[in-house]
Amino acid sequence: MRIGELAERTGTSRRLLRYYEQQGLIGSGRSPNGYRQYDESAVGRVLQVRGLLDAGLPTRVIQQVLPCLDTPRSSIRFSGVTPGTIAVLERERDRMSERIQCLTHNRDAIAGYLDALRAAEHTDASPG
Known part of the structure; x- marks a missing residue:
């Protein structure tokens, strides 16, 4: 292509x-x-x-x-691998892990908010 x-x-x-x-x-x-x-x-x-x-x-x-x-x-x-390369990769891996934890926390917070919105929508739509 x-x-x-x-x-x-x-x-x-x-x-x-x-x-x-x-x-x-x-x-x-x-x-x-x-x-x-x-x-x-x-x-x-x-x-x-x-x-x-x-x-x-x-x-x-x-x-x-x-x-x-x-x-x-x-x-x-593996060629040209230095302690510096390993350190960079370890830092990047750790930074990704932190980012994943943050994203997971944010995703869970949004899911909770959506659940609350749906529950409130359901309550508002119920005959009362």
Whole structure:
């Protein structure tokens, strides 16, 4: 598929897709006329990248994490891993866990509010 279709299917601008490619987060081939060509798996990869970016991971960390998303751990080759890389990943993991807890708390609060609204609506609608 060409970049326009990938952009449409993922809700990602063409400019961002080119940036992801420049950063090594996605790959493409070239058609004889020079247009970028993406295979079907690029849709899922772009959505993974966007999810990790939304979680707050920088692209340099995403580049290191991406192989873990598709490959059995026994097949992953680790290179250039430093204590700093491990520390960054631990901080990001902990930050994600905190964010998940916050989102879970907020989701539960909204669910409780909706329950109260529905109960009040039901009470108001009852003949009295």
